[in-house]
Amino acid sequence: MTAISRLDREIDELAAISAHPAPAVTRVLFSAEDIAARQWLMAKAKEAGFFVRSDPAGNLLIRWEGDEPCLPAVATGSHTDAIPNAGKYDGVVGVLGGLEAMRQLKEAGHEPKRSIELIMFTSEEPTRFGIGCLGSRLMAGTTSPDDARTLRDPDGRSLDELREAAGCRGDLGAVKVSSLSYSAFVELHIEQGPLLEAAQLDIGIVEKIAAPSAFRLLLKGSGGHAGAVLMKDRRDAFLAAAEIALLVERAALESGSPDTVGTCGLVEVKPGAINSIPCDVKMEVDFRDTNREARDKALGKIGDGTREICGRRGIEIDWQVINQDPPAICEPTLVALAESKAKAAGFSCQRMISRAYHDSLFMARICPTTMIFIPCYKGYSHRPDEYSSPEAIAKGVAVLKECLKELSVK
Amino acid sequence: MTAISRLDREIDELAAISAHPAPAVTRVLFSAEDIAARQWLMAKAKEAGFFVRSDPAGNLLIRWEGDEPCLPAVATGSHTDAIPNAGKYDGVVGVLGGLEAMRQLKEAGHEPKRSIELIMFTSEEPTRFGIGCLGSRLMAGTTSPDDARTLRDPDGRSLDELREAAGCRGDLGAVKVSSLSYSAFVELHIEQGPLLEAAQLDIGIVEKIAAPSAFRLLLKGSGGHAGAVLMKDRRDAFLAAAEIALLVERAALESGSPDTVGTCGLVEVKPGAINSIPCDVKMEVDFRDTNREARDKALGKIGDGTREICGRRGIEIDWQVINQDPPAICEPTLVALAESKAKAAGFSCQRMISRAYHDSLFMARICPTTMIFIPCYKGYSHRPDEYSSPEAIAKGVAVLKECLKELSVK
Numbered sequence: 001m002t003a004i005s006r007l008d009r010e011i012d013e014l015a016a017i018s019a020h021p022a023p024a025v026t027r028v029l030f031s032a033e034d035i036a037a038r039q040w041l042m043a044k045a046k047e048a049g050f051f052v053r054s055d056p057a058g059n060l061l062i063r064w065e066g067d068e069p070c071l072p073a074v075a076t077g078s079h080t081d082a083i084p085n086a087g088k089y090d091g092v093v094g095v096l097g098g099l100e101a102m103r104q105l106k107e108a109g110h111e112p113k114r115s116i117e118l119i120m121f122t123s124e125e126p127t128r129f130g131i132g133c134l135g136s137r138l139m140a141g142t143t144s145p146d147d148a149r150t151l152r153d154p155d156g157r158s159l160d161e162l163r164e165a166a167g168c169r170g171d172l173g174a175v176k177v178s179s180l181s182y183s184a185f186v187e188l189h190i191e192q193g194p195l196l197e198a199a200q201l202d203i204g205i206v207e208k209i210a211a212p213s214a215f216r217l218l219l220k221g222s223g224g225h226a227g228a229v230l231m232k233d234r235r236d237a238f239l240a241a242a243e244i245a246l247l248v249e250r251a252a253l254e255s256g257s258p259d260t261v262g263t264c265g266l267v268e269v270k271p272g273a274i275n276s277i278p279c280d281v282k283m284e285v286d287f288r289d290t291n292r293e294a295r296d297k298a299l300g301k302i303g304d305g306t307r308e309i310c311g312r313r314g315i316e317i318d319w320q321v322i323n324q325d326p327p328a329i330c331e332p333t334l335v336a337l338a339e340s341k342a343k344a345a346g347f348s349c350q351r352m353i354s355r356a357y358h359d360s361l362f363m364a365r366i367c368p369t370t371m372i373f374i375p376c377y378k379g380y381s382h383r384p385d386e387y388s389s390p391e392a393i394a395k396g397v398a399v400l401k402e403c404l405k406e407l408s409v410k
Numbered sequence: 411m412t413a414i415s416r417l418d419r420e421i422d423e424l425a426a427i428s429a430h431p432a433p434a435v436t437r438v439l440f441s442a443e444d445i446a447a448r449q450w451l452m453a454k455a456k457e458a459g460f461f462v463r464s465d466p467a468g469n470l471l472i473r474w475e476g477d478e479p480c481l482p483a484v485a486t487g488s489h490t491d492a493i494p495n496a497g498k499y500d501g502v503v504g505v506l507g508g509l510e511a512m513r514q515l516k517e518a519g520h521e522p523k524r525s526i527e528l529i530m531f532t533s534e535e536p537t538r539f540g541i542g543c544l545g546s547r548l549m550a551g552t553t554s555p556d557d558a559r560t561l562r563d564p565d566g567r568s569l570d571e572l573r574e575a576a577g578c579r580g581d582l583g584a585v586k587v588s589s590l591s592y593s594a595f596v597e598l599h600i601e602q603g604p605l606l607e608a609a610q611l612d613i614g615i616v617e618k619i620a621a622p623s624a625f626r627l628l629l630k631g632s633g634g635h636a637g638a639v640l641m642k643d644r645r646d647a648f649l650a651a652a653e654i655a656l657l658v659e660r661a662a663l664e665s666g667s668p669d670t671v672g673t674c675g676l677v678e679v680k681p682g683a684i685n686s687i688p689c690d691v692k693m694e695v696d697f698r699d700t701n702r703e704a705r706d707k708a709l710g711k712i713g714d715g716t717r718e719i720c721g722r723r724g725i726e727i728d729w730q731v732i733n734q735d736p737p738a739i740c741e742p743t744l745v746a747l748a749e750s751k752a753k754a755a756g757f758s759c760q761r762m763i764s765r766a767y768h769d770s771l772f773m774a775r776i777c778p779t780t781m782i783f784i785p786c787y788k789g790y791s792h793r794p795d796e797y798s799s800p801e802a803i804a805k806g807v808a809v810l811k812e813c814l815k816e817l818s819v820k
Contacts (some may be wrong), residue, residue, distance in 0.1 A: 226673035227766035232610035242652035265634035356637035
């Protein structure tokens with residue numbers, strides 16, 4: 001039985017900053033809770049003696065200056081924002097675990113040659129603006145400042161308005177980093193899948209990250225009284241959405257690739273009264289795979305099927321692509337390094353793919369990248385009963401620490 | 411071209427009392443707008459010299475005392491509440507048209523033997539408590555005060571709390587009326603269907619009202635990260651809801667009765683994030699027919715199919731019956747009277763059924779009842795572009811007036 005560590009206490013402290021009561025965690029980008037969590041994290045980082053700054057997008061950069069500060073830095077990090085009614089480990093293990101790894105190295109007298117930088121990425125979750133990994137996209141330059149400026153949340157508020165209200169000032173053009181900024185990026189994360197737990201393994205080293213794709217469908221039919229309009233005269237937008245959701249499921253199941261997943265996670269039906277025929281539906285669909293070809297073929301089928309369904313039902317479609325990114329291949333030498341560190345510590349481990357996507361997907365565009373996975377209970381994530389044990393987290397932090405140690409003196 | 415009448419002006423005045431801007435009308439039970447509309451109506455009725463009272467459920471009873479006030483009264487009426495983003499005619503034409511008919515009779519020197527009573531029924535729309543015709547159900551005694559006391563709105567507020575805050579005091583047990591209270595009930599209403607307009611008819615006389623049935627499904631699956639949980643491991647509550655919605659449509663289309671309609675009008679999906687698998691769905695279903703047997707057979711199919719879908723997908727179901735009422739048969743002598751009045755005025759008319767249900771369905775339990783329908787644009791209702799012309803409304807009011815005139819001296 002391990003005593004409760006400083007890191008475990010901090011994970012609980014951060015979880016308490018939430019818009020929904022425990023065990024749920026809700027911290028939507030630039031909400032009061034997200035802003036409070038940022039301030040809490042900055043205070044922790046300063047207390048540990050690190051230099052803290054926020055870029056104009058709200059990415060927090062927590063830096064331990066090395067002896068040769070002009071060299072590309074070694075980076076780690078993840079996110080602290082959380083979708084409604086999520087858990088306390090997704091993202092947080094990478095941010096607070098990264099802070100803990102840096103503190104342990106400092107306490108042990110490590111003297112980095114390269115600077116070590118912990119990044120808390122802004123808006124990894126797409127909750128507010130419908131696009132995930134906004135902070136890392138802007139850092140990598142895969143989303144332009146002009147595109148970011150057009151983003152609006154469901155209340156019509158812009159990124160510029162919200163980030164400025166949260167104290168993140170300056171031009172979004174300054175967020176993009178040079179390809180010489182970082183020599184490596186290693187992200188610690190819970191697996192968000194069941195494989196490590198089922199195989200009773202301590203550590204997973206990520207070789208590939210699945211290619212995400214997301215789109216929004218605005219379906220427009222015709223409303224009317226549920227009692228009075230005969231079935232054959234209807235143009236019910238929800239029935240079209242129902243058919244499309246089942247089509248998305250079928251396209252994922254029949255893609256030929258075992259890793260394809262498709263989800264209609266956001267569905268809003270209007271006017272939303274029991275006795276009124278749905279005239280408007282907004283549905284957001286997430287579709288991904290490690291195999292880009294299989295994914296894009298399935299997406300083509302969904303597009304064709306959606307047009308057929310809506311044509312037959314007399315529904316107008318507005319199909320908006322939210323993102324459609326290529327998969328990331330992790331840097332083999334970095335994968336090998338993390339694996340050797342896990343093995344040297346006596347931990348069981350395997351190489352694997354990440355089906356969830358992460359800021360690492362975008363960091364991989366600008367520097368060698370890998371991820372360290374730890375097991376989580378039944379693979380649950382994005383729900384209040386998400387759980388990784390203190391022991392599992394400590395092992396992940398230990399591997400991350402050894403990676404940062406070696407990478408920062410090379 | 412008719413000049414704008416007092417009634418047309420009043421319809422516009424009432425439409426302006428709305429939670430959404432014109433042309434939409436939203437007046438949910440006991441909202442600020444519903445309360446303001448009640449006060450506005452009471453002022454209009456008092457101005458016309460009628461006696462006004464509210465029962466404990468908030469039914470407004472606007473009475474013109476006859477020479478023999480102990481005789482059962484002749485009643486008319488409808489509702490003024492409106493679902494979100496509805497139009498300005500549903501219910502309102504019956505309430506303000508009834509008021510106008512009574513005023514015209516009074517101005518013409520009519521001396522009723524029986525009292526004439528205009529009823530503005532509370533909560534014809536199910537928006538707040540999920541059950542329609544609450545006021546007339548309580549008057550007819552088909553919903554007990556004890557059942558009504560258990561109702562909660564989506565924010566957990568009770569009927570008792572809300573009605574008392576709106577100034578409707580007293581015991582709900584006092585709402586039920588005796589079978590000797592009314593000698594007849596005649597409701598004027600827009601058709602909410604396309605038949606009269608298509609046939610270019612002025613007036614429809616209702617012989618039967620469709621049997622409504624409504625139920626709520628609470629579907630519980632398993633959430634998780636949309637990227638990480640493989641398709642075969644999912645228990646997605648929304649995919650079950652999608653299949654059920656298509657099953658409801660099929661059951662309505664294949665019932666064997668041309669009048670069967672089924673609608674999934676309210677669908678709420680949680681947690682409601684693009685990258686999160688839906689774990690909870692609330693769906694409310696409205697299913698109705700004039701043929702009770704066909705309806706109940708189709709409902710049986712929906713029940714069986716829902717169990718099969720949820721069993722296969724690993725989804726828990728909580729199936730809550732909201733209501734399941736028998737259809738109403740209108741009183742033949744009353745139907746004949748209304749028809750003769752329409753014909754005497756030179757209006758074209760036909761007998762028809764009401765597919766939408768109305769407070770008349772419940773008034774029919776306690777007194778002879780019929781309805782007078784007028785055409786509306788394309789049959790649209792429950793949407794902002796709901797429309798009946800001033801001429802069509804004036805004809806409906808004329809027929810209602812003649813009915814009230816004759817019935818009140820018999």
